[in-house]
Amino acid sequence: MNELIKIEQSKINNELVKTVNARTLYEFLEVETQFKDWIARRISEYGFIENTDYLSFAQKRAKPTGGRPSVEYHITIDMAKELSMVERNEKGRLARKYFIECEKIVLGESKQIKTDNSGLVQFRQARALKMATESAKDICLMFPSLSEKSKQVIYAGLVNPIAGAEIIPLPKLEQKLYTAEDIGKILNISANKVGRIANSLGIKTQENGENILTKSKYSAKQVPNFMYNDKGLEAIRLALAEAS
Known part of the structure; x- marks a missing residue:
């Protein structure tokens, strides 16, 4: 799309918004009255609000006779559309259509950014899941004596919080x-x-029984610890009785 009127960015109400220089629009619309009278009348007639619909600022312009700085305006796209429409001429209709097309482009870019961000979040989550899975695998390789249930607990503890769901179920304890x-x-x-x-x-x-990874009493390290089942308890009890 050809640029009929330059679109800029201005900070209005602490937010960056697309704006147009009102004098540039005025010249494009070929308004016959003086700029300062035209913009003042339109602001009054249609209730435009400073720092919401437009910004005003003093700016020195090249004048052969010198004089005071002129007052310039940066107006929002919505205000520019309305000013174009009320001129009721071919230039006004052309400008309004141009601003509508500009808004469509901005909206499309915004949607694309949201889509890209969504993809980025998914990519980061997938990478984090891969790293968690590799970490769990490394831990299990460090302690080959761990039971399958204990390995499943390690994988579940590292992967499930990142996935946000119980994709690896915790094993059910079938014995004390x-x-x-x-x-x-x-x-x-x-x-x-x-x-x-x-x-x-x-x-x-x-x-x-089975080997389970638990925290060491004397450090923050995880160490394999053998846990006895009822059969293991009875084996220790029997051995103790035979030694008496």
Whole structure:
């Protein structure tokens, strides 16, 4: 689209909006009255509001005889359309049609920006999901003894918050699990002794429990910790009874 009248940007009410220099529009419309009289009358007749529909400012213009600076106006596209329409001539109709086409272009650009931003959000989410999945994989590779359920918990904990949905379900606990401390309290022995018995008899197997990644007591690191099921508890109890 050819530029009939230059479209600029002005800050009105702390917002950047598309505007037109009123004098440029005046000259295009070929108005016969003086500019200052024309713009003042139109503002009064149609109730245009300063700092909403237009900005006014003093500007020095080249005048052979000197004199005071002229008052210039930056008007919104809506105001420019209305000023064009009320002239009721061919130039006015042409200008109004031009401004309508300019608005369509601006609206189209705005929609395109929203679409592009939507695509950018999706791209970032996809990248974050990929990074979370790779992190979960690395953690699981660091601790190969972890059970499948524990690995599933790691993946779910890293991926689901980014996805905003439970795309990886948490495994259902089908059995009660005990720490070495839990078993120690039940059998009235120390957690260290529970561990020694389990290690000496090879009780730390999938049949008797599972390795779960938990926070270390003495640091912020995650470490694999064997959790005993009911069968593991009974194996420790039996070993303790046989040793008595």
